[in-house]
Amino acid sequence: MKKLAFHSYAKLNLYLAVIKKRPDNYHTLFTLFERISLADTIVLKARRDRTIKIACNVPGVPCDHTNLAYRSAHLLQENLRIKQGVDIKITKRIPVASGMGGGSSNAATVLLGLNQLWGLGLTKPRLLDYARRIGSDVPFFIYNTTFASGENRGDCITPLRSLSKVRLWHVLVIPPLKVSTPAIYRAWDRNKTKTTTLASSFLPPQERGRRAKGGLTRARFDVKLLTLALRARKPSTLDGLLFNSLQEVTPSLYPEVGRIFFEFNRRGIRTCLMSGSGPAVFGVVFSRKEAHALGRKLKACNRAWQVCVASTR
Ligand code: C5P
Numbered sequence: 554m555k556k557l558a559f560h561s562y563a564k565l566n567l568y569l570a571v572i573k574k575r576p577d578n579y580h581t582l583f584t585l586f587e588r589i590s591l592a593d594t595i596v597l598k599a600r601r602d603r604t605i606k607i608a609c610n611v612p613g614v615p616c617d618h619t620n621l622a623y624r625s626a627h628l629l630q631e632n633l634r635i636k637q638g639v640d641i642k643i644t645k646r647i648p649v650a651s652g653m654g655g656g657s658s659n660a661a662t663v664l665l666g667l668n669q670l671w672g673l674g675l676t677k678p679r680l681l682d683y684a685r686r687i688g689s690d691v692p693f694f695i696y697n698t699t700f701a702s703g704e705n706r707g708d709c710i711t712p713l714r715s716l717s718k719v720r721l722w723h724v725l726v727i728p729p730l731k732v733s734t735p736a737i738y739r740a741w742d743r744n745k746t747k748t749t750t751l752a753s754s755f756l757p758p759q760e761r762g763r764r765a766k767g768g769l770t771r772a773r774f775d776v777k778l779l780t781l782a783l784r785a786r787k788p789s790t791l792d793g794l795l796f797n798s799l800q801e802v803t804p805s806l807y808p809e810v811g812r813i814f815f816e817f818n819r820r821g822i823r824t825c826l827m828s829g830s831g832p833a834v835f836g837v838v839f840s841r842k843e844a845h846a847l848g849r850k851l852k853a854c855n856r857a858w859q860v861c862v863a864s865t866r
Pocket of ligand 1: 578579580581582687688689690705706707734735736738
């Protein structure tokens with residue numbers, strides 16, 4: 554039977570402004586996504602019967618209908634009345650529930666992969682429509698782009714081709730915590746009227762009030778500045794431009810995340826940020842050598858932290 558293999562890349566959010574809560578309990582966002590080299594591998598093997606079977610090398614990952622990769626295959630099967638099934642083998646390297654979009658990326662890879670394997674001939678708009686139904690972060694991975702902005706739920710994507718030549722290096726630090734995204738957004742709802750939090754102390758003082766009151770216009774302007782700074786390739790100009798609204802929340806619920814910022818800052822790295830709802834924290838540097846040297850130092854801080862180096866991909 555036909556078999557295809559794919560990389561399923563992780564993402565970072567270099568900017569993530571939560572604008573407001575929507576009536577459907579989602580939140581309006583403005584975000585800047587970056588696709589990075591850290592990747593899972595997904596192998597799809599066609600089956601003659603209609604079974605969808607998931608196998609994964611990491612024990613805690615569900616292999617049932619709750620897995621987003623399963624949901625993608627099932628959605629196509631039901632919607633297009635497909636008579637075939639598929640064996641999906643996932644080799645995980647992206648830490649689970651870390652804020653780096655591993656499950657969403659896997660879902661997008663299965664949509665793109667089954668489009669080939671089952672010969673569906675789906676256009677990009679159709680794939681995006683299916684992706685949106687699986688999750689807010691899934692559409693970004695349908696685009697073959699390194700950087701993109703995301704609006705509405707984060708699902709309305711604009712690829713940023715002006716950044717196509719930019720290659721950043723990152724040190725990723727992932728503490729052994731499983732963070733629930735809905736719980737972090739609920740905490741943001743409760744928290745948004747408060748001005749001082751643990752994590753806002755990681756922002757330069759002049760940024761704190763301004764950022765909180767931003768709104769969509771401010772977010773668009775901030776991302777424009779960030780885009781210009783990325784093109785200039787000067788790490789110092791990124792300082793104060795990386796931003797994540799949820800960084801006001803996650804470190805107060807999980808103090809270990811705050812300790813990661815402390816360790817980055819202690820080594821003179823101000824260009825660090827939490828990705829998505831966390832707990833992964835990443836630093837931005839402009840060379841592979843610098844990334845590996847910093848990675849070694851951070852690993853020595855806490856053996857329980859997973860530390861890895863990745864680049865724009
Ligand atoms: O879209 P997805 O299922 O990945 O979202 C997971 C959870 O994150 C949602 O149930 C919601 O609590 C929160 N979320 C949100 N607003 C967004 C995206 C996600 O509130 N734009």
